[in-house]
Amino acid sequence: MITRLLTLVFLALIFPVSASASPPVSIVLRESCPPSFEKMPDGACKLVTLYGFYDSLQGAGLGGTQTSLPQYRDGFTPQQIDLGRYLFFDPVLSKDGSISCASCHHPDRGFSDDLPRSIGMGGEELHRAAPSLWNVAFLKKFFWDAHADTLEAQMLGPLYAPNEMGNTPNGLLASINSIPAYRVLFKKAYPQRKEESIVLDEIYQSLAGFQASLISLNSRYDRYAHGFHAALSENEVEGLNIFRSFVARCAECHTPPLFTNQQIAVIGAPEPEGMAIDVGAQKTFEEPRLKAGFKVPTLRNIDRTAPYMHSGRFDSLHAVAEFYNGGRGHAVPEGVDLQLHWHISSPELTDYELDRLVDFMGTLTDESLKPQIPQWLPSGLTPISHKSTTHTAIITTKSGESL
């Protein structure tokens, strides 16, 4: 078996893939749901977590330790989710085949990258940091400035922005439809459909299904929350109590169980040196009071996603904690008028307390359901990123095809 795989690896390396070539191995979509999902009689995968033991006020999914989750996206089939996994890691989704979703949302980097601001297709640095995708199934707003309401609407941004993946809807359709393996897989994932060709909504839905399977709810904090208090050390419990205290007030916006209340907050975090102030949600809502307002991010797996803040100004969680401790508005540039959030105060925490906060944030890490990066992609490209010249040949060949 191993020998055979190795042979295939070599074959793939030696022979550049062409548009008409089959993928190096036959890819079969999974029929079972990802871990933590139950397969329902209709074939859809339903998320099941221990938070199902609890309720929350107004069903809002906000509160304390034993509080239910907010409404979430699930109900995708195993095949759709698995197909989404291939698409997610496939650079064929970008215009020049050089980057995939995973280039900026890498599973080994907390589904973010380790950059202050992400790098787009052409090597251009973008204006904001890549947010983690862990637990996106629970989000109601997407992007730092909250300008999209669904995963499907969100992905149009990076897919088609010229400085991100640079594709166009037609370009994307053309590339995916030209790959026979994808045609087979989409038929498996969408057995009911009548059209022969893959359509955009199927691509979007599969990607959404995969992203909605990125669940992180089994951290040491969660064990504490479910009642096993020895899951956290004394220092970490101390950190938890500072975190939720009304001096630090972290939990007022980073509210359990997701550690975000999904609201917009103007906190006055500094931009990196030399960068102009980002107006954030002001643009989304055409509302000056939301100038420099950004969506409150989840803190789950936060110690995996440095650097921090919307434009990556801070390298460490300690630096972030220091920022919040630095006094209301201390980092707002001269002459800039911001309506800072009412919980941005001057808590005057000690260094010891800041260290405990960092200890506590470290307990929010759980990557046990990290999906596997596919070994092979239907496109024949190397998962995540592909810099060789073979793929450009494919794209060129494909571009002539019509749908």
Added chain:
Amino acid sequence: MNAGKILGLILIFSAFAAGLVIGKNKSSAVAPIITAGSGGAAYESGFSAKDNELTLSGNSKSVAGPPMTDVVVVVNDGESIQAAVHKAEPGTTIQVMPGTYKETVYIDKDGIRLIGVIKEGNRAVLDGEGKLNDAILYSGNNIVVENFTITRYKGNGIMSQAGNNWEIRNNIIIDTGVYGIFPQLGQNGVIEHNVVSGIEDAAIYVGMSDNVHVAYNDVFDSVAGIEIENSRHAIVEANHVYNNTGGILAFITPGLPIKTTYDVIIRNNFIISNNHPNFAAPGSTVAGVPAGTGILVMAADDVVIEGNIIRDNKNIGILITDHAHAANITFDPESDPYSDGVKILNNTMINNGTDPIPEIKAFMLSELKMGNPDIASIGPSDDSCIINRHRYVTVGIKGFSECDFTNTNSIGNYLLPPVPPREIKSEDRGKIAYLGICAGCHAYTGRLIGPPVQIIQALYIDDPQGIADYIANPIKRRDDYPEMPPQNYLDEETRMAAAQYMLEVKN
């Protein structure tokens, strides 16, 4: 609601329009409608009509239910309350003897009753010495906190994050920083007989909660006396609220994740001389409350104001306003900015509005009103009503109709019998635990972190107890797999149910 900012252009326009209406009224010289406060129709809120059978009968305020067990633990002076909480099983009553306790007590379990023992006037004192953050912080259900003195904390006296069925009673809270008592994101709670003073925000702050009863509290020398924020089905009654900046506040803060405030009854309170200079932290919502405000309603709906004695509040007795007229307030497209359905029944109002803020003075002038204002409504307020309006000096309430009820006698309280935890059937319990935890490491077939479920099934045929015991205290059995972390945080029933489920799964 900064004194300098309350007046917007909208106000000028609406006042101008209102002035025209006044002119007409004067010429027709309508006699006042006099409504007796007793004997009339009773107000019924949507909640009471629908869920009346659920509310507690009589005067009982026992929402935490009887103690779940008869275990009582005593903490003596010099010992740690937190140590007792640590050891306590859910249902334990912890009696704290008089003495001084310098600690933060946090309760992340259910059914803990923290009861101070008062001996000849001496109490258990929680003293933060100006160094500790919060005195008591809980997230469990059915929590009772009684009879403490709490002082010199930097954050809150008593706060919660979630937790239903709470009772906070007979505590003295002096100078604890931001909030004296702050339940948040919970349902069904009682706050009564507390004495709270010297708080830089709200002495009693009910935030994002449902079914709350705030009664018989003595609340003074704080910025806000009692605040009902982004909450529903709340009654604030028979409190003594004096010498705060603002007395009783019902409002929506935009930008919070729970967006509404409605169905609030403010009745039979003594709201006296709330003229304290505002000493709130800059940027806080209450930093904008003008000193001398008796009752403030901002963006809350269906607020009933009845039977209060509102006296000597120099700005105004009752101020009804919206988000547009408030400073320090962010923008939230998902929260309705207007105070609709306000119902002002009979209140005893004496000597208010002797020194109103300039914006209210200007508003008065625009309506050609003289005298010291008792009631002002600024901004739209649909479906609002009032009785006996002729008794007061009012401004901006032309749109208020006559209420067709005179009292809230049919509503005793909005409390519920203890809200039960979500009922989880045993088979669901097993499934939830299996999929929520076990499946993260064990696939049905094939290797994840632990061995495949098929192999486990073969090893433990008909022996779920064997699995349940093993996972509570795993030992390393296989060289080719990492040692399993103990799952003893799951209770026995859940471990057993998960084991049974694991033996039955087929894919």
